[in-house]
Amino acid sequence: MRILGIETSCDETGIAIYDDQLGLLSHQLYSQVAVHADYGGVVPELASRDHVRKTIPLIKEALAAANCTKDDIDAIAFTAGPGLVGALLVGSCIGRSLAFAWDKPAIAVHHMEGHLLAPMLEENKPEFPFLALLVSGGHTLMVQVDNIGEYTVLGESIDDAAGEAFDKTAKLLGLDYPGGPRLAKMAENGVEGRFVFPRPMTNKPGLDFSFSGLKTAAAITIAKEGDDAQTQADIARAFQDAVIDTIAIKCKRALKQTGLKRLVVAGGVSANTSLREQLAILMKNNGGEAFYPRNEFCTDNGAMIAYAGMQRLKAGQFEPLAIKAKPRWPL
Ligand code: KG4
Ligand code: ZN
DSSP states (O other): OEEEEEEOSSSEEEEEEEETTTEEEEEEEEEOHHHHGGGTSOOHHHHHHHHHHHHHHHHHHHHHHTTOOGGGOOEEEEEEESSOHHHHHHHHHHHHHHHHHHTOOEEEEEHHHHHHHGGGGSSSOOOSSEEEEEEOSSOEEEEEEEETTEEEEEEEBSSSOHHHHHHHHHHHTTOOSSHHHHHHHHHTTSOTTSSOOOOTTOSSSSSOBOOHHHHHHHHHHHHHHOOOHHHHHHHHHHHHHHHHHHHHHHHHHHHHHHOOOEEEEESGGGGOHHHHHHHHHHHHHTTOEEEOOOGGGTSSOHHHHHHHHHHHHHTTOOOOOSSOOOSSOOO
């Protein structure tokens, strides 16, 4: 069976074709970063318009790259939420309309399910059950994954998502959007321990996160210490260390609570090298293993949506629905 996956929930248009026997046949990604750069963040209307321009040409390219025609496609999966409603509607309308025209099933995929299954596209993939830490621009979730569709949310951010905190702090440091990877680069030159920011919500029980205070800690430090290049790098380092430490403490707690030995880390922030290193050490010390998607599948992409759609298709878990876009949708 072969599936076409369409991702348009935010600022990347991702299209992929996945075959349940052969794996990923092709994937295309168009990033709108340049479109939004002047505005310091994603402008929803511009995002929708760009998805309108790019989705169909990318579908044609993905089909050609996989040496497929529409007749080789058994179903169409599209991200139905959560995300920006206008952007979601583009993928949803195109996906549902193609499914209608081609007379194939359409599968509405949850964006975060796509992220948490993304490591399944790799050779070294985890077996069920596992613990998943999803750290993206819109969400921070700790999830117990028992099987496809069997997800228990153990904790989440009560304010900013991890990626959002990276982006907001990066903005304070004068870095362009998207600031997360730029802040990480800046932190490489930072001196460890010159500034120490809090590890929020680690001194009380539970698996929820709170990252908005770290941005405030950075703002106060900038106001007090100035913003010469070294100070900026030291603040970036203090911020990143605080986020990573906090995440590691919560992961350790969740592993203990659930008795799980496999940790999946996915979502845009999982591209962060220091986070990967620290969590790999944590898992090694716990006699377990950490699993990540390859870097290009950490951030939004069509491959993870095609994969998640295939699992839903095989399990018969999809609704023959009309166009569906759910900007807010619990996992
Ligand atoms: O998963 P994603 O592409 O989009 C959402 O679904 O939100 O995640 C994007 C987020 C952005 O906040 C971006 O700054 C962050 O992931 N990000 C990083 C890194 N690469 C991307 N944050 C920290 N370090 C990185 N290397
Ligand atoms: Zn995402």
